[in-house]
Amino acid sequence: MPLFLAGIGASAGGLEAVRALLSHLPLTRKLAYVVAQHQAADFNAQKLVDLVQPNCPLRVEVAQSGRTLLPDHVYWLPAGQDGRVDGKVLLLAPGSGVSKPSVDSLLQSLATNFGSRALGVILSGAGGDGVLGCRAIQAAGGLTMAQSPETARFPGMPTAAIQAGVVDRILDAEKMGNLLLQRLTDREAPPGMATLLELVQRATGVDFRGYKEETLQRRLQRRLNGLKLPGLEAYFELVRRRPEELSQLQQDFLVSLSGFFRDPECFAALSGELKAWLLHHRGPVRVWVPACATGEEVYSLAMLLVEMLGAEQASQRCSLEACDLNSVALETARRGIYSAEAVSKLEPTRLQRHFVSTGNGYRVSELLRSMCRFQQQDVLTAPIPERLDLISCRNLLIYLQSGLQGELLRRFRKSLRPGGLLFLAPSETTGTVGATLFTPVDKQHRLYRSRGGLSA
Numbered sequence: 356m357p358l359f360l361a362g363i364g365a366s367a368g369g370l371e372a373v374r375a376l377l378s379h380l381p382l383t384r385k386l387a388y389v390v391a392q393h394q395a396a397d398f399n400a401q402k403l404v405d406l407v408q409p410n411c412p413l414r415v416e417v418a419q420s421g422r423t424l425l426p427d428h429v430y431w432l433p434a435g436q437d438g439r440v441d442g443k444v445l446l447l448a449p450g451s452g453v454s455k456p457s458v459d460s461l462l463q464s465l466a467t468n469f470g471s472r473a474l475g476v477i478l479s480g481a482g483g484d485g486v487l488g489c490r491a492i493q494a495a496g497g498l499t500m501a502q503s504p505e506t507a508r509f510p511g512m513p514t515a516a517i518q519a520g521v522v523d524r525i526l527d528a529e530k531m532g533n534l535l536l537q538r539l540t541d542r543e544a545p546p547g548m549a550t551l552l553e554l555v556q557r558a559t560g561v562d563f564r565g566y567k568e569e570t571l572q573r574r575l576q577r578r579l580n581g582l583k584l585p586g587l588e589a590y591f592e593l594v595r596r597r598p599e600e601l602s603q604l605q606q607d608f609l610v611s612l613s614g615f616f617r618d619p620e621c622f623a624a625l626s627g628e629l630k631a632w633l634l635h636h637r638g639p640v641r642v643w644v645p646a647c648a649t650g651e652e653v654y655s656l657a658m659l660l661v662e663m664l665g666a667e668q669a670s671q672r673c674s675l676e677a678c679d680l681n682s683v684a685l686e687t688a689r690r691g692i693y694s695a696e697a698v699s700k701l702e703p704t705r706l707q708r709h710f711v712s713t714g715n716g717y718r719v720s721e722l723l724r725s726m727c728r729f730q731q732q733d734v735l736t737a738p739i740p741e742r743l744d745l746i747s748c749r750n751l752l753i754y755l756q757s758g759l760q761g762e763l764l765r766r767f768r769k770s771l772r773p774g775g776l777l778f779l780a781p782s783e784t785t786g787t788v789g790a791t792l793f794t795p796v797d798k799q800h801r802l803y804r805s806r807g808g809l810s811a
């Protein structure tokens with residue numbers, strides 16, 4: 356049975372809320388929990404476990420590194436340690452941030468490893484830890500919830516997540532157990548969803564019917580919350596009065612989150628493979644990046660190529676075509692201007708080589724911009740460029756049902772030259788259909804080669 360995993364983030368005033376949440380949890384045989392509550396470095400987490408266990412129907416224990424997560428268990432991260440999951444194994448490492456354990460790193464690893472089975476919970480605390488983690492969980496199709504700030508001793512953490520727009524549901528800690536249970540059992544589309552998707556397609560031309568319903572439902576719920584509407588009936592009523600609302604919903608269905616060298620170890624694996632290939636390949640280098648969002652992935656690939664080939668060769672030989680449905684995200688991609696936060700994880704030498712400061716941000720160099728072309732296109736229907744050397748399609752397949760994933764992988768295979776590379780994100784694989792089309796080059800880092808020869 357697939358395991359669901361909830362990451363619970365809390366800080367000051369969090370114990371009370373964690374206790375309220377844990378004492379109302381049902382046994383599910385499907386769901387495990389990891390608690391990241393900020394604690395002073397010398398604190399003994401066992402004391403918290405002892406306080407909570409008597410009222411909690413699940414087994415609560417201090418987390419140990421290397422343990423496989425079991426359903427109906429609550430793992431409490433010890434003081435000074437950050438926790439992350441790798442598959443179903445919980446790993447601990449000395450915390451590096453200001454607040455330890457870091458809620459963001461825990462939730463980000465849940466998003467990567469559990470995708471739509473990841474749940475993020477933000478309880479009482481001060482500061483903004485948890486915002487990035489909830490954003491990652493939402494982007495991976497999981498569910499996020501925050502304690503209603505008025506019931507939190509310290510409302511800062513839930514408020515920061517709510518204001519950042521990364522929370523699907525806001526409720527009291529003791530009511531969260533029920534919602535978690537619902538999440539495990541009620542994964543059917545509510546009546547009316549099919550009609551709504553048809554209306555969206557008629558209004559915008561975009562067909563979301565092959566997308567994962569649970570993700571669409573959550574995006575719809577967000578829109579309903581934003582409009583303060585009680586349900587789909589009221590939404591249909593609104594659409595009758597304001598048909599242009601459907602275009603807004605279409606944009607809201609798309610999660611355009613990206614980053615430079617997202618999953619650096621995967622980019623390192625890709626870089627090694629490209630370098631080896633470029634040693635003997637002298638012709639043009641053709642790259643396609645579908646679902647490029649705000650462009651960081653495309654520019655990261657262009658940086659790698661410039662670093663490998665030098666500016667002159669790269670500009671003459673490399674072309675990177677990219678597309679997305681989201682016109683707002685594409686506008687950012689085309690301008691190529693990013694905030695200081697967006698570039699903060701780049702190596703300083705890269706920042707210096709490939710960016711120009713604009714005063715309040717950084718613009719990617721003219722060279723990189725000249726190599727990359729962005730178009731507004733639907734990946735599912737637009738023609739794909741041919742004889743590609745690399746398709747980098749990251750964090751799109753996770754939104755699609757398996758039928759559509761298979762269809763897209765078949766088209767990718769056709770557009771890649773024999774032996775061309777396919778680069779996916781850590782929570783995606785080529786699946787059973789893809790196994791007949793692609794051979795893994797580096798399974799762990801989601802790098803595959805199109806079957807049918809190695810010719811360049």
Ligand SMILES: C[S@@+](CC[C@H](N)C(=O)[O-])C[C@H]1O[C@@H](n2cnc3c(N)ncnc32)[C@H](O)[C@@H]1O
Pocket residue numbers: 494609610611612613614617645646647648649652678679680681684732733734735748749750751754780
């Ligand atoms: C989470 S972002 C991925 C961004 C980037 N690839 C990365 O991994 O950093 C997913 C993107 O897929 C885009 N998308 C979803 N369906 C699409 C479609 N049918 N055609 C083009 N883009 C699509 C969304 O607009 C969104 O920008």
